[in-house]
Amino acid sequence: MALMIPRRLALGAALAAPFVRTAAAQQTLEWVAGSVGGGWYTIAAGLSSLIAEDNPDLRIRVVPGGGVANSTRVNNNQSPLGWGIDTFTAAAAKGEEPYSQKHENLRSLGTGYSPTEHNLIRVTGQGPEDMRGILTQRGLKIACPQRSSTDETTLQRILRFYGTSPDAIRNGGGRYLNGSYTDIAAAFADGQVDYLYAALAKPAAILTEIGQGRRNARLVEFPDEVRKHLIDAFAYAEGVIPAGTYPTLQDRDVKVTTMDTVLMVHASVSDDVAYRITRTLIRNRGQRLVQIHASMASWDPATSWRYSGVPLHPGAARAFREVGAMPAA
Template sequence: MPVFVSRRAALFATAGALSLPALRTAQAQQTFEWVAGSVGGGWYTMAAGLSALIAEENPAIRIRVVPGGGLANSTRVNNNQSPIGWGIDAFAAAAARGEDPYNRKHEDLRSLGTGYSPTEHNLLRTAEGPEDMRAILTQRGLKIAAPQRSSTDEMTLQRILRFLGTSPDQIRSNGGRYLNGSYADIGAAFADGQVDYMYAALAKPAALLTELGQGRRAARLVGFPDDIRKHLIDTYAYNEGVLPAGTYPTLQTGPLTVTTMDSVIMVHKDVPDDVAYGITRTLIRNRGQRLTSIHASMGAFDPAKAWRYQGVPLHPGAARAFREAGVMPPA
């Protein structure tokens, strides 16, 4: 028996059919928040660049980047406030174990590997005055700036000060100044003469240090003494490395041995396997020139080493991507 359909009904049916693919795409597309670092810092720049790259190769994945800090990011990701975030290898491991500075185990953390951006710790000084880190940080009247209290930079500086028998409160009581702020804030404080020293952990080449090196105030970077590097390595699982000569031509006269740490991409355990897989696969496929174009420090990313990080369990989706790339043994 024939079925007669009105022209209007037919038009609605056609419009509905045409809208289904778009509807399915909208439903499939997912947006995830990535907590990075301070606006203007390397982490924020890298997360923004990676979000565009990931969307380019994974149309169903959208990432919104928000500012954060290395110390607080682990808790934020563990609580699923931001399901993706940058972390520091040693601090992410401490969070997973519930060790200082964290007061509970972060059991919902997973990782997409590490080695994405080796980061150097930098102490910048004026051209005049003490040149040795110990003499600088223990002098009376010290005026120093560091990032916010929620950052791994500032936590590291406090650990160094404690090792040297001093503290922010001691600095202030001795007539000095201990300022905290964004990278832009502390850079401006140094450039304007509000402080004579600045501490920041930034992957080379850091725009902030490059700009200060081109400024009107003569400045120099300070190497890390053997005992301070050893203390940070033995007690807190930091690393050490060399800032090559010429990295910041006006701020150094040769190579400098410094404390280093590395970046890990943390995700909440409930991030879908296909999303973790898609993100990790994109990073692996674009290692080298493409990642370096986002930030020079990302040129160090080596998938064969990235999956070996033991501080936080590897997300199953990331493990699949590393195995497909042939750098991780079969399960």
């Protein structure tokens, strides 16, 4: 004998059931990126939409962050996903400067997502043109991103190499400003500072804007001594901003210090979630990623998984192995 269910009750259950299933399946993750207006924030926002498109039950909320602080934020699971810089992420895992303790909960979904160049911009027509002369001059007025960013930490390392510091700049009658990328670009455009330091993947929007602005400006080459010091002491890399990248800021290739981007996750992120995020990135490599940001053109799964600064998440390893980018276990 069939069990009779009142029509009103059955209709209510039918309407409620899809909502319950959707709510149970929905998962929201926070991704700590970089400053609003910077490449990291733009790329994370674009990738979060791509991941949601491929995985309707995953939602990613992007929040501002900084390359130095992001490792600690992900390690503490305040944000289970985050951008990191290869050398800083490895230092965090080991508890080395600028970190005071080992970050043992960090895992990666690979590296190479957005190679990042360090840039020093100077206004033309006044003052020294070389890095040493610029950074050691009395009355220097320079802007860089906020503290806890890899940009600012690297600038401080260069200043220390040259025997100076932010306090020495201020005490010498100069100006050392910190702010978002938008803030420091505005400070340069308005003449509050004559120099700007920022680590940004090319082509960087704020550098393009500066090149089109009313103040004539140029990129400053990183001298051999600085590039060698940062490589030997802190495991940075070196590269070139090719001529024509910023037509009004350069007339030739410019040698610079570089870093690379790691996608960090907390160890508690499930294998399934890590697998699906990595799978989406692999599936969309090439033109789809380039549409989000040109710096992702060179991302290659065959080398991405090789980063050894922190352990590769097992879910990511599954995705890399599935397409033959990584050898079988």
